[in-house]
Amino acid sequence: MRDLSKDRSLLAINSATVKPWTLEQLVEGCVRAGITGIAPWRDIVQAAGVEKAGNMIRAAGLTVTCYCRAGLFPAADEAGRRAALDDNRRAVDEAAAIGARSLVLIAGGLPKGSKDIAGAWRQVHDGIAALLPHALDAGVPLAIEPLHPMYAADRACVDTLAHANDLCDQLGNGLGLAVDAYHVWWDPDLPRQIARAGKRILTYHVCDWLVPTKDLLLDRGMMGDGIVDIPAIRRLVEAAGYAGPREAEIFSRDNWWKRNGDEDLRTVKKRYATAT
Amino acid sequence: MRDLSKDRSLLAINSATVKPWTLEQLVEGCVRAGITGIAPWRDIVQAAGVEKAGNMIRAAGLTVTCYCRAGLFPAADEAGRRAALDDNRRAVDEAAAIGARSLVLIAGGLPKGSKDIAGAWRQVHDGIAALLPHALDAGVPLAIEPLHPMYAADRACVDTLAHANDLCDQLGNGLGLAVDAYHVWWDPDLPRQIARAGKRILTYHVCDWLVPTKDLLLDRGMMGDGIVDIPAIRRLVEAAGYAGPREAEIFSRDNWWKRNGDEDLRTVKKRYATAT
Numbered sequence: 144m145r146d147l148s149k150d151r152s153l154l155a156i157n158s159a160t161v162k163p164w165t166l167e168q169l170v171e172g173c174v175r176a177g178i179t180g181i182a183p184w185r186d187i188v189q190a191a192g193v194e195k196a197g198n199m200i201r202a203a204g205l206t207v208t209c210y211c212r213a214g215l216f217p218a219a220d221e222a223g224r225r226a227a228l229d230d231n232r233r234a235v236d237e238a239a240a241i242g243a244r245s246l247v248l249i250a251g252g253l254p255k256g257s258k259d260i261a262g263a264w265r266q267v268h269d270g271i272a273a274l275l276p277h278a279l280d281a282g283v284p285l286a287i288e289p290l291h292p293m294y295a296a297d298r299a300c301v302d303t304l305a306h307a308n309d310l311c312d313q314l315g316n317g318l319g320l321a322v323d324a325y326h327v328w329w330d331p332d333l334p335r336q337i338a339r340a341g342k343r344i345l346t347y348h349v350c351d352w353l354v355p356t357k358d359l360l361l362d363r364g365m366m367g368d369g370i371v372d373i374p375a376i377r378r379l380v381e382a383a384g385y386a387g388p389r390e391a392e393i394f395s396r397d398n399w400w401k402r403n404g405d406e407d408l409r410t411v412k413k414r415y416a417t418a419t
Numbered sequence: 420m421r422d423l424s425k426d427r428s429l430l431a432i433n434s435a436t437v438k439p440w441t442l443e444q445l446v447e448g449c450v451r452a453g454i455t456g457i458a459p460w461r462d463i464v465q466a467a468g469v470e471k472a473g474n475m476i477r478a479a480g481l482t483v484t485c486y487c488r489a490g491l492f493p494a495a496d497e498a499g500r501r502a503a504l505d506d507n508r509r510a511v512d513e514a515a516a517i518g519a520r521s522l523v524l525i526a527g528g529l530p531k532g533s534k535d536i537a538g539a540w541r542q543v544h545d546g547i548a549a550l551l552p553h554a555l556d557a558g559v560p561l562a563i564e565p566l567h568p569m570y571a572a573d574r575a576c577v578d579t580l581a582h583a584n585d586l587c588d589q590l591g592n593g594l595g596l597a598v599d600a601y602h603v604w605w606d607p608d609l610p611r612q613i614a615r616a617g618k619r620i621l622t623y624h625v626c627d628w629l630v631p632t633k634d635l636l637l638d639r640g641m642m643g644d645g646i647v648d649i650p651a652i653r654r655l656v657e658a659a660g661y662a663g664p665r666e667a668e669i670f671s672r673d674n675w676w677k678r679n680g681d682e683d684l685r686t687v688k689k690r691y692a693t694a695t
Contacts, residue, residue: 252630258648264607293569295605296646297630306607329571331540331582354528354573359632370572372534 216270431456492546
């Protein structure tokens with residue numbers, strides 16, 4: 144097997160890593176750093192204007208490794224579910240407009256007031272099923288990303304690769320997976336489920352689990368600063384056939400977000416070679 | 420099937436729910452409240468003195484539904500693993516001395532400096548295997564408790580009932596399970612794994628998942644205040660053959676631990692009937 148660990152063209156930056164930056168700053172910063180792939184979140188694309196965003200990215204010669212993020216299907220009533228579906232269709236259109244290789248979906252949590260997680264699972268299934276025809280028309284693959292189970296209540300009730308693989312089995316063509324080392328590293332079923340995923344893996348995210356973790360959402364670590372054996376997970380996804388980029392996606396309110404974005408990118412580049 | 424949902428004799432209090440109390444206060448508080456089962460942690464039993472603790476509990480006519488907690492097997496070197504095993508043997512002896520129905524084990528996390536979760540899993544397996552003969556001699560069943568995956572790094576690398584069931588399959592007689600609704604509610608494999616566990620379920624804990632959860636360890640909710648369908652999980656464990664107590668174990672530094680312990684027990688009793 145070709146060793147992809149040092150291939151710099153496979154490094155991509157998720158905009159959450161340099162959260163304070165606008166899309167323009169992200170594009171310019173990556174060009175300065177010699178990084179060729181970006182994974183922008185919707186907020187900065189919408190702030191720039193979708194058409195302008197696409198032009199800016201194409202002019203800079205950057206690849207959009209994925210577009211983050213849509214999904215969040217469960218809602219308390221039919222109007223809420225329809226609104227979620229409409230928003231997901233807009234996200235597909237935005238992803239197409241900026242040339243994203245996939246649109247990342249997170250499941251969404253329990254609707255307000257609900258304790259029915261099985262009901263939420265069904266709504267996620269039905270929401271993706273309803274979204275798929277539009278995504279297939281637009282040529283945008285959907286990548287369901289299982290999050291860590293600590294987000295099951297309020298962000299994503301699909302929390303294991305097994306569950307995401309099941310959804311792919313059920314819903315078929317047009318749906319794949321996003322694997323994020325941070326969300327799945329703890330799972331004893333990981334090798335089996337990554338092998339099962341195979342070519343379904345559309346995108347692969349990295350960051351690290353810090354000990355201690357001070358905040359459930361915003362205290363993720365730079366690769367190498369935590370306890371995840373990230374290279375071992377890379378080898379699993381490569382063995383499954385994935386040869387795409389590794390996107391650094393680091394939510395870090397009290398550390399990396401407070402630093403200079405160019406410094407963050409220099410550190411990511413260094414760690415890419417030594418710790419992913 | 421007999422409906423156990425309202426049987427007051429099946430309510431037990433884990434000492435973590437009234438963390439500021441000594442064992443003596445816990446015993447007296449439960450007697451005052453008409454609660455017949457307690458699940459003490461080692462700190463308050465050791466503070467009281469193990470022999471005195473046993474006498475106090477027996478004199479009050481209380482059942483010790485489980486003893487919390489031992490385990491924490493992985494260590495960086497052989498001396499550390501031996502120290503952990505010695506401490507686990509002492510915990511077995513303490514559990515026997517106070518007449519506990521089981522000793523709860525949590526796996527332990529990654530040794531300091533390690534990123535090898537598979538190695539930690541092996542150490543947990545080997546640690547329980549080494550402990551079992553002593554536990555069988557002492558007549559103390561061991562209950563491996565899978566924790567929520569957010570504790571995989573620093574507290575418990577065994578985080579699913581599937582994994583705990585696998586350990587029971589591998590290690591056999593003397594080892595069972597502790598099911599805690601807080602740790603397992605998110606798992607799509609839950610109904611299947613509880614059915615698979617069957618008579619292995621030695622003890623059952625309840626508390627609730629709050630939205631938002633402000634601290635990974637110390638922000639658990641009173642039953643009914645969160646989003647877990649606790650009665651649905653009770654029905655699963657009952658259908659699997661479990662007819663034992665439901666222990667309220669609520670880590671709540673900034674809410675319930677700050678209140679009066681008697682008030683906490685009154686609330687637990689009320690919620691036991693309406694929300695478990």
